[in-house]
Amino acid sequence: MAAFRQQKAQRLARADASRKGALDEGAAAVVQLLNGRARFCTTSSCSGRLVLVQGGAAGINSCEIQKKxxxxxxxTHAMCTKDDVMTALEKATGDVVLKFEPFVLHVLCQELQDAQLLQSVAIESGFRNSGITVGRGGKIVMAVRSTHCLEVPLSHKGKLMVSEEYIEYLIQVANQKMEENTRRIDRFYKRLELALKMAISANNSPSEETEKNRSVYIHRRKRKTILEQDVHTSPKDRNEELQPEDDTESNLDIFAEIVI
Structure with a gap:
């Protein structure tokens, strides 16, 4: 616990090394929720983005930009228009690819069960490519990922290879993916918040054995009280108590408590 706490403090003290240099607004709530818990530490995140990248592009099946x-x-981390793309393409001199990259999050977890909780919530929220890795030193990292991405070549050696009409269609598709991505992040946040509360509640609740012992103690107290009342009750009082309204059904209830 102490080692993890120290490692978390060191990581959170580091400067943001991303191109943006700051946390994405769309991912901020989830990141703050996790970093506010002692057992988790986020190491990187992206709320989802639309990009035009020239050169160094990844393979057609990849959802990650090769930065080199x-x-x-x-x-942009929001929806865009065809004009935004066309203006950016004017600067193209090489091969350009339009990409939509969905929400991604990497979380350092104290124990494997913590990572499993996050993975379960992520998959239920629509991030079905999420997974857990365990390093040689025992470092446990849970990655929230999905295949909800898009990657389409637009130009070659600076020459546009598709029509503006097709680009407009691609932007519509990409914007729809961005909207769905936002819904999934919101769903993930709400389910994660609930799961963390339930986990805390489960850890603070009395154990099954404790509840069992408490139940036995209560029944023994009831039995002792009934027997003491019976000893101090005169025959006359007992006869008066056995009126029609206090019939066999009432006595059976008392007997059931004693037996239990």
Whole structure:
């Protein structure tokens, strides 16, 4: 626990090394929720983005930009228009790819069960490519990912290879993915908040054995009280108590408590 706490403090004290240099607004709530818990520490995040990247592009099946030897002509964490893309393409001199990259989050976890909780919530929220890795030193990292991405080549050696009409269609598709991405982040945050509260409640609740012992103690107290009352009750009082309204059904209830 102490080692994890120290590691977390060191990580959170580091300067933001991302291109933006700050936390994305769309991911801030989730990041703050996790970092506010002692057992978690976020190491990187992106709320989701639309980008035009020139050179150094990843393969067609990849959802991640290869940052080496590439130029970002446009990047936005919100929806965009065809005009935004066309303006950025005017600066193109090489091969340009339009990409939508969904929400991604990496979280350092204190124990494996913590990572499993996050993975379960992530998958239920729509991030079905989420997974857990365990390093040689025992470092446990849970990654929230999905395949909800898009990657389409637009130009080659600076020459536009598709029509403006097709670009407009691509932007519509990308914006729809951005909207769905936002819904999934919101769903993830709400389910994560609930799961963390339930986990705390479960840890603070009495154990099954404790509840069992408490139940036995209560029944023994009831039995002792009934027997003491019976000893101090005169035959006359007992006869008066056995009126029609205090019939067999009432006595059976008392007997049931004693037996239990």
């Amino acid at each position: 030897d590439c130029t970002w002509l446009m990047v």
